[in-house]
Amino acid sequence: MSQVLLEVGSLIQSAEKIVPGPAYVLIKDGIIVEVGEGRYGGVREGLTVYRRPAAVAMPGFVNAHGHAAMTLLRGIGDDLPLMTWLEEKMFPTEAKLTQEAIYWGTLLACWEMIQSGTTCFTDMYFMMHSAAQAVEESGMRGVLSWGMVGMDQTSRQNGVNNTKSFVRQWHKQASGRITTTLGPHAPYTCPADYLTLVADLSAELDVPIQIHLSETRVEVDNSFREHGKSPIAHSEACGLFTRPVLAAHCVHVSDEDIAILKAHDVRVAHNPQSNLKLGSGVAPIVAMKQAGLTVGLGTDGAASNNNLDMFEELRLAATLHKGIHLDATVIPAAEAFAMATAESARAVFLPEGHGTLTVGARADITLLDLRSPHFQPTHDLLSNVVYASGADDVTDVFVDGQPLLLNREPVTLDTERIRFEVRKIEEFLKR
Structure with a gap:
């Protein structure tokens, strides 16, 4: 004992x-x-x-949304709108990443998060066996998913196969510190029938779902054009909300969307700094909390933030909405603190009491x-x-109860080795 x-x-x-x-x-x-x-x-x-x-x-802080290995992409494609950033900068660079790169990029993220007081984080990315190995070695708690897209038959099947393999190998591993979710990227990369399939797979594997929803105005406008409804209403129609869901961003949502989220106990990950940096907007968190939604805080990936410091998200969540509402009483300190701890813990499906x-x-x-x-x-x-x-x-x-940082020195990580390996990957990505 x-x-x-x-x-x-x-x-x-x-x-x-x-x-x-x-x-x-x-x-x-x-x-x-x-x-x-x-x-x-x-x-x-x-x-x-x-x-x-x-x-x-x-x-310890619970980071409710992110893409850990994107630490390797920090500073690539800054000051661009989301879709330009994704299509012209992120996707081409990500195509160069290897399993080894994912491993070291995730360890780099763990180092950064441990140093800034985060004990648990969510991750949605690819080559996730390497990421899980890094989380296991770091001693952190991770809620991990293999990102799924359904743009063609190959990507659809790969998403299902990779997810099944990942969940079966890693769910509740590392003495229970690692849990898994399904990670459909977003409705605009996952067709309707694929979202329905994801919901069925979630039930089969008995794990929750995390997904990006209503992050930009363009995404919402396109959803109305293609489906006649918002991304949130569309996801509901596809049966996604019959399962436990964590929805990242939810920036452009209506009162009707918030009512749908509340009806299905969909949890929200608020990413204020990433949403501001990408010019996506400001999520109506005050209205969500007034409706009784669970709202946690996340950093998003280090390519769109550009750090994983939950203190910054905590302070921004406590101040941004005061300015938006011209009301110094909204999101008081205690409420913001809960969002970064207990509320984030509930948002990522951790047991009752976590975050306290x-x-x-x-x-x-x-x-x-x-x-x-x-x-x-x-x-x-x-x-x-x-x-x-x-x-x-x-x-x-x-x-x-096990130390990951003592007197400001990492206990579980070889930080010199991480620096060395990340420099090598940086040189490779610049070729």
Whole structure:
């Protein structure tokens, strides 16, 4: 039995509950079994103890949408609209990627996310066996899918075959840290009958679905032209929402679309920075949350962001919508924090309690340095985290109670090797 005691200066259990500290977390076999204020009074024999009296412990961030290996494409095709960016820059460069490149690109993403306090992320890409291997080695938690498109018979069949193989090999592997979903790219790359097939395959394999929906105005206009309805209404008509679904972006949605999402408990991944950078727009998150939707936060891939820093998404989610609505009360700090932790966890189909530091939850924990200038003074700890702190304040990261980052040094990753391999891939892609 693995037993870990974490002693900290203060503790954010959830957006609703803060322990001003000092505080402790007791972990057995990766699960939080006790959380308390003050000093732990139990038997210490057999415990691995981490004393961090100048740190605040918080749930690790859950990145609800991304494409991990696109770290390799960071900076390629900046300042272009989405479809131009995809067709002229991304697709031609991605055609050069190999399994080895996917492996190293995913490890690079894991390094970046661990350093910035993320403990779990979603991924939709290709050659995903290599990505899963990287996630397993990193110690992170991953919700992974093999991207599916249905533009022709070959791509359709490859998508089905690759997905079946991937789900059967990797679902609930790495001591349960890896779970899988189906990953149809979007309605504009997956014809109606293919989306229906995906829903049936999801039921057969008993895993959820993640998909891009209503990301751009052009996508929505084309859907009305081709199907007479929005991408969301079209997906509903194809039977996709008979299964659990995580919908990324949902920027251009109507009240009717939001009602459809709510009726089927479709979860939404809000990607504010990527949507802004690609000129896609701003998702109506306030209306979604007022309707009762689960809304998590994601970075999207590093080719359209261009980093995987959830602190930036957290702060942007808490400020962007205030400006859009001319209302400083919308998306307050606690709501934004929940979107990056517990709400994101629900969005990506993690068990109840994940994204919190409560008894029974998996011990996915990030520590921030209370000695940082971002915490001087601390009138409101949660406010400091949301509006002031950043990735440079992260000191330690744990997943299932096991350290991935200690005193700002990665534990599970050979960062020099990652740098070396990524440089080689960069040189290859430039040829």
